[in-house]
Amino acid sequence: xxxxxFVNMKGGVGKxxxxxxxxxxxxxxxxxxxLILDVDPQFNVTxxxxxxxxxxxxxxxxxxxxxxxxxxxxKSYKSSVSVDAEPESKTPSAIxxxxxxxxxxxxxxxxxxxxxxVAGEGREFALKRFIDEAIAPLGFDYVIIDTPPTPSIWMxxxxxxxDCYVIPVKxxxxxxxxxxxLRSIIERRSKTYALKLKCLGVFFTMVERPDSIIYSNAxxxxxxxxxxxxxxxxxxxxxxxxxxxxxxxxxxxxxxxDYDLRQNLKGLVDEMIGRM
Numbered sequence: 001x002x003x004x005x006f007v008n009m010k011g012g013v014g015k016x017x018x019x020x021x022x023x024x025x026x027x028x029x030x031x032x033x034x035l036i037l038d039v040d041p042q043f044n045v046t047x048x049x050x051x052x053x054x055x056x057x058x059x060x061x062x063x064x065x066x067x068x069x070x071x072x073x074x075k076s077y078k079s080s081v082s083v084d085a086e087p088e089s090k091t092p093s094a095i096x097x098x099x100x101x102x103x104x105x106x107x108x109x110x111x112x113x114x115x116x117x118v119a120g121e122g123r124e125f126a127l128k129r130f131i132d133e134a135i136a137p138l139g140f141d142y143v144i145i146d147t148p149p150t151p152s153i154w155m156x157x158x159x160x161x162x163d164c165y166v167i168p169v170k171x172x173x174x175x176x177x178x179x180x181x182l183r184s185i186i187e188r189r190s191k192t193y194a195l196k197l198k199c200l201g202v203f204f205t206m207v208e209r210p211d212s213i214i215y216s217n218a219x220x221x222x223x224x225x226x227x228x229x230x231x232x233x234x235x236x237x238x239x240x241x242x243x244x245x246x247x248x249x250x251x252x253x254x255x256x257x258d259y260d261l262r263q264n265l266k267g268l269v270d271e272m273i274g275r276m
Contacts, residue, residue: 001135001136001140001141001142001143002141002142002143002163002164002276003131003142003143003145003161003162003163003164004022004142004143004144004145004162004163004164004165004166004200004272004276005145005147005155005158005159005161005162005164005165005166006018006019006022006144006145006146006147006165006166006167006168007147007155007158007159007165007166007167007182007186008149008167008168008169008178008179008182009149009150009151009178009181009182009185010149010169010174010178011149012170013168013169013170013205013206014168014170014205014206014237015146015147015149015168015205016040016044016045016048016146017205017237017243017247017251018168018203018205018237018268019036019045019144019145019146020036020045020048020049020146020251020252021237021251021252021253021254021265022144022265022268022269022272023035023036023103023142023144024101024102024103024252024253024254025253025254025265025266025269026141026142026269027102027103028102028252028254029254029266029269030269032141032142033104033138033139033140033141033142034102034103034104034140034141034142034143034144035097035103035104035105035106035135035140035142035143035144036103036104036105036143036144036145036146037066037105037106037127037143037144037145037146037158038066038105038106038107038108038146039066039108039112039127039145039146039147039148039154039157039158040108040146040147040148040149040154041108041109041110041112041113041148041154042108042110042148043107043108043109043110044108044146045105045108045146046105046107046108048247048251049100049101049105049107049251050100050107055107058098058107063098063107064090064095064096064097064098064106064107065106065107065108065109066106066107066108066109066112067109067111067112068090068095069092069095069106069126069127069130070112070115070123070126070127070157071115072090072091072092091133092126092129092130092132092133092134093133093134093137094134095130095134096134097135101252104140112154115153123153123157124153124156124157124160124193125157125160126157127145127157127158127160127161128157128160128161130161131143131161143161145158145161145162151182151185156189156193159186159189159190159193159195159197160189160193160195162197163196163197163198163276164197164198164199164200164276165186165197165198165199165200166199166200166201166202166203166272167179167182167199167201167202167203168202168203168204168205168237169202169203169204169205170204170205170206171204171206171207171214171215171217171218171219172214172218176218176221176222179202179228180225180227183199183227186199198276199231200231200272200275200276201228201231201232201233201275202222202228202231202232202233203232203233203235203236203237203268203271204218204219204233204236204237205236205237205239206237206238206239207236207237207238207239208238208239210236215236219232233268233271233272234267234271235264235267235268235270235271236264236268237261237264237265237268238260238261238264240256240258240261242256242258243256243261253265
């Protein structure tokens with residue numbers, strides 16, 4: 001089983017779209033058992049996979065969410081959803097993911113925000129314990145983790161639980177400006193927690209045209225950077241208005257009638273597997 005985090009400290013770079021579609025491709029095209037975990041308090045992966053009504057029903061039924069991983073002692077659903085049953089503490093092995101289409105997931109929870117201020121309780125190791133105790137015995141081939149665009153406890157917990165990470169980035173100066181800082185933050189986390197964490201590299205998202213000056217300049221800039229010159233993926237995700245428009249109703253590239261987009265996704269996944 002390989003655990004891969006998708007990380008970037010800037011929002012709006014297509015990180016969630018990339019994570020979802022890599023997970024879906026591995027499951028649908030290569031028949032792998034894949035879990036995608038939503039540890040971003042904004043829970044964008046969850047919003048892509050579940051309608052609002054479906055998500056509320058999960059909460060009403062006291063279904064498991066990522067909040068149970070980080071806060072097993074108290075479910076806080078009562079603050080937003082009326083329930084009759086009393087919440088109970090859960091061990092990591094008792095938390096079960098849900099099947100959603102070709103992939104499995106553990107829904108996110110916006111109430112992760114209220115735990116952000118709590119420190120010194122070892123919460124950063126909770127995700128790794130959950131993966132080791134609950135997920136590994138279920139025979140998953142891959143775990144994909146979508147992380148928040150902040151150097152937070154949630155990003156740290158994802159890195160601790162991961163074997164490797166990738167950085168999705170838009171080919172524009174503002175999106176690329178923070179990747180050196182991101183790398184240094186990840187290296188500090190790796191030293192602090194003695195992690196054996198592999199950087200698979202950087203891949204571009206939302207590429208309008210592969211022959212555009214913006215894309216060419218972005219690749220050239222990274223190729224001159226000693227940290228990144230050998231870590232730039234050849235494959236990329238093209239920009240598509242249809243993909244952005246239908247993200248909450250049909251987020252999967254493999255189900256779209258766009259051959260070029262599907263082939264680019266295949267190239268990205270194959271290159272990612274090769275780098276692992």
